[in-house]
Amino acid sequence: MSFPGSGLLSDITAGAQAQFSNLQGGLASLANKVSLNGLKDVANKGVAGLSKAASGLFEKSPATQIQTQFPTNGLPRIAPENADPGPPPTLKSTVPASALTYPTDLKYFTMFKFATYQRILATDKPKEQYTATIVLPMPSNLNEVFTVGYDTAELGLAGAGADQLIRRTRELQGASGGGVRGGADDVTMAGIAVGAITAAGAAALGQKSVAKDVARIASGLTPNPYQAVIFNNVELRTHSFQYRFAPNSRTELETVKKIIKQLKKAMLPSFIKGSADTAFSFPDTCEISFGPNKEVPYKFKKCVMTGMAVNYSPNGPAFFKTGDPVIVDVSMSFKEIEPYTRRDEGEEDKEDNAFSAENIKKAVEAKKKADEQANVNQRSAASASTSGAPGTMGGFE
Numbered sequence: 500m501s502f503p504g505s506g507l508l509s510d511i512t513a514g515a516q517a518q519f520s521n522l523q524g525g526l527a528s529l530a531n532k533v534s535l536n537g538l539k540d541v542a543n544k545g546v547a548g549l550s551k552a553a554s555g556l557f558e559k560s561p562a563t564q565i566q567t568q569f570p571t572n573g574l575p576r577i578a579p580e581n582a583d584p585g586p587p588p589t590l591k592s593t594v595p596a597s598a599l600t601y602p603t604d605l606k607y608f609t610m611f612k613f614a615t616y617q618r619i620l621a622t623d624k625p626k627e628q629y630t631a632t633i634v635l636p637m638p639s640n641l642n643e644v645f646t647v648g649y650d651t652a653e654l655g656l657a658g659a660g661a662d663q664l665i666r667r668t669r670e671l672q673g674a675s676g677g678g679v680r681g682g683a684d685d686v687t688m689a690g691i692a693v694g695a696i697t698a699a700g701a702a703a704l705g706q707k708s709v710a711k712d713v714a715r716i717a718s719g720l721t722p723n724p725y726q727a728v729i730f731n732n733v734e735l736r737t738h739s740f741q742y743r744f745a746p747n748s749r750t751e752l753e754t755v756k757k758i759i760k761q762l763k764k765a766m767l768p769s770f771i772k773g774s775a776d777t778a779f780s781f782p783d784t785c786e787i788s789f790g791p792n793k794e795v796p797y798k799f800k801k802c803v804m805t806g807m808a809v810n811y812s813p814n815g816p817a818f819f820k821t822g823d824p825v826i827v828d829v830s831m832s833f834k835e836i837e838p839y840t841r842r843d844e845g846e847e848d849k850e851d852n853a854f855s856a857e858n859i860k861k862a863v864e865a866k867k868k869a870d871e872q873a874n875v876n877q878r879s880a881a882s883a884s885t886s887g888a889p890g891t892m893g894g895f896e
Contacts, residue, residue, distance in 0.1 A: 594632070598634050599634070601758060605634065608791070609634070610633070611632070612786040614785075645736065651729075655724060738835075744829065759809060763807065784801050784802065785802045804831060804833055
């Protein structure tokens with residue numbers, strides 16, 4: 500596949516060779532007159548000239564593509580020429596000044612914001628107060644994993660019959676046009692389903708007998724278990740992070756020590772004052788986000804730290820004169836405290852179910868109107884029965 504300006508490749512190659520020949524000659528003549536830094540400056544200017552000459556190949560092409568200004572840690576990110584991402588977020592603009600940051604020259608980072616978990620009353624929402632913010636490098640591998648749980652149930656003959664009964668009832672209900680779908684009728688269907696499944700389970704337990712096994716062996720037949728896959732739950736997501744700390748200054752060493760201490764404090768509980776060490780408080784919760792743009796590449800639910808391992812001599816014993824380790828490896832594991840659902844992907848909650856507040860309200864209103872109409876009909880019938888025929892009083896001759 501060709502690129503714009505490929506026809507001039509030979510000219511540019513010849514020009515580059517000439518540039519380097521001139522550069523070598525200049526360096527040879529200046530070798531005894533300038534310092535090493537001077538040689539570096541000359542070399543840099545020569546390379547800059549070559550880069551400028553090569554970039555001219557692409558300036559007039561309408562299909563030109565350029566790198567955006569978003570920091571990429573050396574990895575090119577291609578965008579249309581007219582793309583204007585604007586000034587990228589920076590570490591200083593997105594991280595609190597009080598944050599513990601290692602190292603301090605991060606472009607991409609992971610921010611851990613810890614907060615105390617407090618609940619005054621059981622009915623109150625938990626109140627949180629941020630206790631610490633730690634900023635560390637973004638992991639090299641970013642894996643977003645989801646897991647949902649399903650159960651495999653053997654309904655047996657009774658369960659299959661109950662399932663067909665529920666399906667047939669729904670079909671008849673839809674044909675008659677009666678009921679409020681997703682409201683009280685779904686509640687009724689849910690009750691039928693629970694009863695049917697309970698009966699099916701009891702029948703299945705009764706079927707598991709020696710006589711049944713003997714009959715299967717004698718006949719060479721096995722009843723269809725009528726297996727069904729039933730959605731069970733959404734597994735709470737887990738996340739793990741591994742870091743290696745190798746401080747090269749007293750300031751970085753103190754920062755690393757504070758980070759490790761703060762991580763321990765955030766993970767561990769405290770005794771409740773006045774409880775005689777019989778009750779713990781909850782450990783801190785943690786909000787994890789990537790930076791400088793916390794929406795990219797994916798988001799986290801609120802987490803708790805479930806594990807932490809610290810290796811103070813990953814390459815064998817090595818310590819500073821102060822006794823502090825030269826290298827420290829830290830591993831952390833987190834678990835989200837809320838399930839991830841379609842709502843988190845921007846989809847609204849489904850309304851067609853027995854637990855929809857709107858549908859339940861509709862069902863209640865429909866039931867109320869039906870009761871009122873039934874009372875009106877009953878009073879009308881009673882009035883008609885006591886009014887009597889024309890020319891009579893009170894129904895008596």
